[in-house]
Amino acid sequence: MSNTLEQFKEYLNKINQYSRINTLLSWDMYTATPKLGYDGMADALTYFSTEQFVLSTADELYDMLQLLSQPEEYGQLDEAMQFTVRTMKRDMEKSRRIPRDFYESFVSAQNESMRAWREAKQTSDFSLFAPHLEKLIEMTRQKCSYTDPGRNPYNVLLDQFEEGVDAAAIDQVFGELKEGLIPLVQKVLAAPQPDSSIFQGIYDKNAQKKVQELLLNYIGFSMDAGVTSESEHPFTTGFSRNDVRITNHYYEDNPISAIFSAIHEGGHGIFEQNVNPALEGTPADDCCYMGVHESQSRFYENILGRNKNFWLPIYPKLQELLPPLKNVSLDEFYREINHVQASFIRTESDELTYGLHIIIRYEIEQAIFRDNVPVSELPALWNQKMQEYLHITPANDAEGILQDIHWSDGSFGYFPSYLLGNIYDGMFLESLEKDLGSLDEILAAGNIRTVTDWLNRHIHWYGSLRLPKQVLQEVCGKPLSAQPLLTYFTKKYTALYRL
């Protein structure tokens, strides 16, 4: 190993230690920190994020990356190190253009904004959040102008979450989807709906936790390398393939929410637990493309979890753990978990209308960054689009524009990746059935681990090594298209709603 490479690996380990600490601080703030302790943790997060930023932008590191990028050095690196050197050098060139003072203010602004959003959502008062959102938008534009001067800021943001998929590509594929989806949703909404009232009952919170345990084990999430906890909004985070953490939120009058959050976050978690161990400690060891990551959580949640055959082998166990389900047949359960409704909350919405929720957010992000619509007008714009696509209007901003955490920490450009994930899933399903045969049959036979294994080998193993477009090419042999998802939707919902 060359001297520079050795030094570089040591330096990378140092950055990883700070990164671990920042992840741990965030994890703690979302799952444990008491009300009065929040300020102390937020201060520490500001402190250590800044330390990590300083390390990640130091001349010393840049010099090493320059040296390792020279053909004679670069050619001798393994694939993971080549990826590391290439992406770190590129990102560094961007982040080194951000002044340190600006970065510190940005992190503080994020923390303040997250707190304000929490309060605004609780009291359904957008005005508490608006000045923070305005400030974050302004600072985000500023940040983009530092990192990518002269480039369309929204494309810069999109690139952070799904490298290589820009607004033009999204316009195209979301357009293709909308065209088929809107008439399908209208037909489904006009058809007779199942009777949800048979689900009424009290679903004990601890029983729901046991169901989560059952499901995570069933789909292949390892608790030897995993942790579960509670937070307002379910999420997945992790330190390495050996320590992946997922959260959930339980409602005593509704078991469906926590069940599908568990399967969703479990899908993210299985991804992280099954990356090639040779990538550990490099930026490739976690998938940094959110669309690809989301495709996995949503594959588990929708393509698998909302398939009737997924439940065939375990539904009696579910009924045992959740007694009110004893009066609900598997058929009724299946209908209810695919109950299509015009509803307000994205995370609680059904598989079919979900895409429209994302398209609304995508269009609002375009309104902010392309059309410069002022923050004060966003709640009205939100409500107008809800009316346009779903024919409903939120009663207040808590169930409207304030519902999601993403904008509160400035994660603009993140939302489209959820729907890209769904679109990829249509494509992955097509490929998986080509390789393994009927998914219905695999699931009915209780062989879901075969599916997990296929996803492990074809997708998870590579971490971030393949760009989203390359993943599609390798796994599906073709470029991005919404047609397979539309085909899947049409077949499934035509049968379900007897259209």
Added chain:
Amino acid sequence: MSNTLEQFKEYLNKINQYSRINTLLSWDMYTATPKLGYDGMADALTYFSTEQFVLSTADELYDMLQLLSQPEEYGQLDEAMQFTVRTMKRDMEKSRRIPRDFYESFVSAQNESMRAWREAKQTSDFSLFAPHLEKLIEMTRQKCSYTDPGRNPYNVLLDQFEEGVDAAAIDQVFGELKEGLIPLVQKVLAAPQPDSSIFQGIYDKNAQKKVQELLLNYIGFSMDAGVTSESEHPFTTGFSRNDVRITNHYYEDNPISAIFSAIHEGGHGIFEQNVNPALEGTPADDCCYMGVHESQSRFYENILGRNKNFWLPIYPKLQELLPPLKNVSLDEFYREINHVQASFIRTESDELTYGLHIIIRYEIEQAIFRDNVPVSELPALWNQKMQEYLHITPANDAEGILQDIHWSDGSFGYFPSYLLGNIYDGMFLESLEKDLGSLDEILAAGNIRTVTDWLNRHIHWYGSLRLPKQVLQEVCGKPLSAQPLLTYFTKKYTALYRL
């Protein structure tokens, strides 16, 4: 504010940030980290402990402390800063004599040893732990010879946990106690015992958590500034008065254990939540004298929690939460929570025999450090002393010498502080009743918060500002003595066992 003082405060803040991180890593390792994630967290703890060590031993800091110790600067500092400068300078002079390489090996050895102990305890195999214990003892001696060359190493260790109370003082006061305690225990053990079998039943774990919530609120632990979690061995840790964390361990066949652990850790927690906020961010903001700290947890657990009147106002609520207690009267409950037994596990032992458990550990620590007894002989020595004081012999080392975590991370000299805490409590009780009147009456009237308030004002408020001996002088007006505890024991157990 002088320039040096300003710089010093900034530096102190930096050390506090690293200290917070190390506390958080430990908290996570005990309460959350999954099996396969343990190595990653342990590496991070080694890394950041070393960073903290480097910061705490830097010449730059020492120079500031030297300057601030000059009479003209020192005289202008407030009480908290004087304490900070004085104790940090003293500790620094000690720790700067520890070579960095040695320190790093020591932290690694601690981590390895903790892991080995965990496995040894699970499999009840002392041989897995023995080489680690041997290494830690050797390294601890070495460390003492660096920090306090020429001084009796065991007194160095005692001083770390209860400053100013040395082996001679402990020999004296433990001797005084033993003289009265051993005959009292013998009389009690010979008397008719209550029937424990009436407690048989399944005590739901989540119901036990609700009981904990009730008790913590009752005694005055604030959940706005507090967190509860689970771990193998209950403990308290914290980041500041605003974020204090306690853990518990629940047994479905025994509700008493978690109830008294909750009250015990709650007592530690109330201490930390009620230190003068002006001390925040200085080493005085947390009580660094373990005997004084333990006196508070044990005051809540024993003097309050094992008093019948503590339960009078809340026993019906307890029966409601734990249905098997519906067949147990308050009198029977009171007898059982004061059931004196010759038993193996310190943390589950009763108030009266507890002292003998500590005396055994104290005498074994003396055997190690004063008499150089080899590690291989310690299990036999343990068993011999159990036989001598309690007339029982453990069936295996898991319920013998391997039961406690303390020696696994090299916390030699810690154990005596538990019993010192009990001894202080006898003295505090005497003072409290002089000030407030009969404790029985206060508790029976449901006014336990009056007691918490008295402890807050007389003890908690001062954090570490007063040495243990000063606390006794200020609160009780007299020096250390075991007589008040013996008086309390004799009165209580003579009545309870009709001796």
